[in-house]
Amino acid sequence: MLNDESTNPGGEQLRARIAWFYYVAGLTQQEISDRLGIARARVNKIAGQLRADGSVVVDIRLPLLSCIKLEEQLKQVFGLKSVAVVPSADDDEQQRRMIGDAAGALLDVLIQDGQCISVGWGRTLSASIKQMRTRQLKDGSVVSLMGGLTRGSETNAFEVSTELAKTLGADCYYVTAPIYCPSIESREILLTHSGVNEVMERARRSDVAIVSCGDLTPRTKLTTIYSVRERLPELKDIGAIGEILGTFLDAQGFAVDHPLNQSVIAMPPADLKAIPNSILISGGLYKAEIIRAILSAGYVNCLVTDEAVAERLVRLAGD
Amino acid sequence: MLNDESTNPGGEQLRARIAWFYYVAGLTQQEISDRLGIARARVNKIAGQLRADGSVVVDIRLPLLSCIKLEEQLKQVFGLKSVAVVPSADDDEQQRRMIGDAAGALLDVLIQDGQCISVGWGRTLSASIKQMRTRQLKDGSVVSLMGGLTRGSETNAFEVSTELAKTLGADCYYVTAPIYCPSIESREILLTHSGVNEVMERARRSDVAIVSCGDLTPRTKLTTIYSVRERLPELKDIGAIGEILGTFLDAQGFAVDHPLNQSVIAMPPADLKAIPNSILISGGLYKAEIIRAILSAGYVNCLVTDEAVAERLVRLAGD
DNA sequence: GTTAATAAAATACAAAAGTATTAAACTAGA
DNA sequence: TCTAGTTTAATACTTTTGTATTTTATTAAC
Known part of the structure; x- marks a missing residue:
């Protein structure tokens, strides 16, 4: 019936129509496929994608008292400006979706016209950005906080x-370098050339920094890089418990003395302290340690995490 | 596990947790019932309610080109300030959900601190209000535009x-009277007493008016009232095609000369013209006629409707 | 024009959601 | 303490959803 205009243009209009019918009107996938004259399997696939890629966003308008309480406690204990706590899930991807949902909402209000937003990378950040509302920032810019992976992926810098x-x-500035250089010397060469230094300087002057962190288990993306994985035992030996911006930290939040930390191409964590709004987005109980280290060191002033982590952070704070 | 605090308090915390797990994390209802230690059927029921009562709101972030085009055309043709067009559905309830979704979003940005919001009633308005975000308006007030039904219902004034x-x-002011008085005399008595006049005067000075409209078929709530239903033939005979604020209009948008129009307790449609923002929220092709009449008369300056109606309005505008 | 590659339709089936019914637990009032 | 009324759990069953497989169009390159 409405096929000429609705099903064709780029598939985008079809997606929009399915979004309305399925998520707002509540039609069944069968009804939608009948009306639009396409296979039900296709409706099913698209309906799934819409949620995953952030075209359909859900907003929970019920406060969870236990989470609100933890938010207040964390603000107090670590002197944070803003904290969001979401329920815990035992599956990593589910957890990322919930944290991303809350982080997206937080960033929506935090980011203003004319600001420069610096950003790390990882699956959690990727999920958060998908939940943000699209807008036209006046004089806004985005700058990368760290080098990327050679091998492309959705979660790359x-x-x-x-x-x-x-x-x-907004405009975008990239750190056109790998996250870890093969040697300390090659790092020097990369930094002095190729504009990497200029971009890092720009990141240092950003208004909002969005970062995640990793522990030393294979659950963290960074540890899947070969050059990191093979040195995990060394890192653990000298007291490292995780990383932020590719820099490995000990339990107090200090960078450990290791070649990897000398060859990393990223803004040093300590420089985050100079940025007005620095947000750590990270969840999962196995990351509680490194999150605690980062908060203790005062690298960031905003936090988005899950309930179990928040509980442990508050409990350990008594020590 | 988390039962003490999460399942008990008023059921509200349980609802919040289900909302997160089901709509954000994407757990199955079975997984949620296991984790929370409650029956799956209960999770199913609550998950359904959450959508219906506006605790979980979905936001479609894909523009529908055909709807945007119609919005622009309608603005032009009828000189409207703001128009929202959503896809059409053949089921009335689905249609109301979609229109409510769009209307809620429009009202969210339109309503400001310190304003007085006047409102009619009906199923469409009820659905719209459920989609609005809850907030604490500074010095805001809500005032009813029309009397209610004796018999209570969710969609009553x-x-x-x-x-x-x-x-x-916000504070709320009610028109404590029935929508139609048994006689013209009793209307006079009601208006001069019981503060109804004061409330109507307040409505006249409101900043935003939210209204719906009805046609003369049984699909419109108003026509199910006995006193209206029995007089439908008379109304049709003298050219009435529908109503706004309980006042029956002809195709040009003028109030018809009929006892019901003399006994209605509501703000006269013409007074809407003096209100800075007046929003008509109504969809369904069978309402196209009355919507057209209202727009032609210039009673409102904002419109939320569906695609099929919008198309017809634009097409008929050529005549 | 033929062929390989891709996308969509058709089909079938297992998992999950929705719904009704009955049994059990809980609540408020006598 | 009992009883009527309400809420929740347990169960069974239907519809819808998610997914894999095969077949059929469509497209692009040769």
């Missing part, structure tokens, strides 16, 4: 920065 | 105003 810039309608 | 006032965190 370039993709995450690009996605964020697109969402905000 | 008192319920709709109350709900809106609660959502906005």
